[in-house]
Amino acid sequence: MTDSSxxxxxxxxxxxxxxxxxxALxxxxxxxxxVYVGQVFFLSGLTKIRDWDTTLALFADEYKVPLLPTALAAFMGTAGELVLPVLLVLGLGGRFAALGLSVVNVVAVLSLQEIAPAALQQHVFWGALLAGIAVYGPGKWSAERLVWPRLQGAATLPVTS
Incomplete structure (x- = not known):
């Protein structure tokens, strides 16, 4: 064997x-x-429910969500920011949660009349992490790795010859 080989x-x-x-990592x-993305969205949802009147005012004046009445947009956005991050962190329906939070993320960017470049970069970063989770799944350390195989096994019909 030569030195180069x-x-x-x-x-x-x-x-x-x-x-x-x-x-292994x-x-x-x-x-x-x-956990990182889930925390960002969950804390945003908590802020919204702390002062619902302010949230409604923000959705009426600052966030211009197209096609939805203000109260419905506020409710849906807040519900998404409170429920989907929990699913995401647990890794239960991780792809569903990542796709749902991606919608919340895109609507947040599109609904703001002005967004600072630094804030836009944060949304792009969150979107990239969510895209990775949606494409690759929540990983081995997720609740769905424990739950889905059992459910799939229970739902499998026996094959008869």
Whole structure:
């Protein structure tokens, strides 16, 4: 074996070990993303229910949600910000929760008449994390990994020949 092929073989082994270490971090990274984004939206929902009159005023004057009456938009937005993050953090219906929060995120950006560049960057970051969760799922450390296999097994009909 030549020196260059030996060097290449060592580089490949090193890369394999690094890849394995990064693969082992995937569940923790997915959980961290779920907790981070879930907290952002949940705290926003808590702020809205603390002073419902102010929330209604914001939806009437500041947030211009298209096609929906103000009170309904406020209720739906607040409900989404309180229920979906809990599902997301638990990883129960994680893809559904991520897609639902993506809608809340996009509507928030579109409904604001003016948005600061820094605030827009936050929404883009949250959207990217939510897209990753929607595409790849909530990860191994999620409640649906515990619940869905049992439900799928119970729902499977026996095959008869």
């Amino acid at each position: 030996s060097l290449l073989a060592r580089a490949v082994r090193l890369w394999d070990r690094l890849s394995a270490a990064l693969d 995937q569940p923790a990274a997915a959980l961290a993303a779920r």
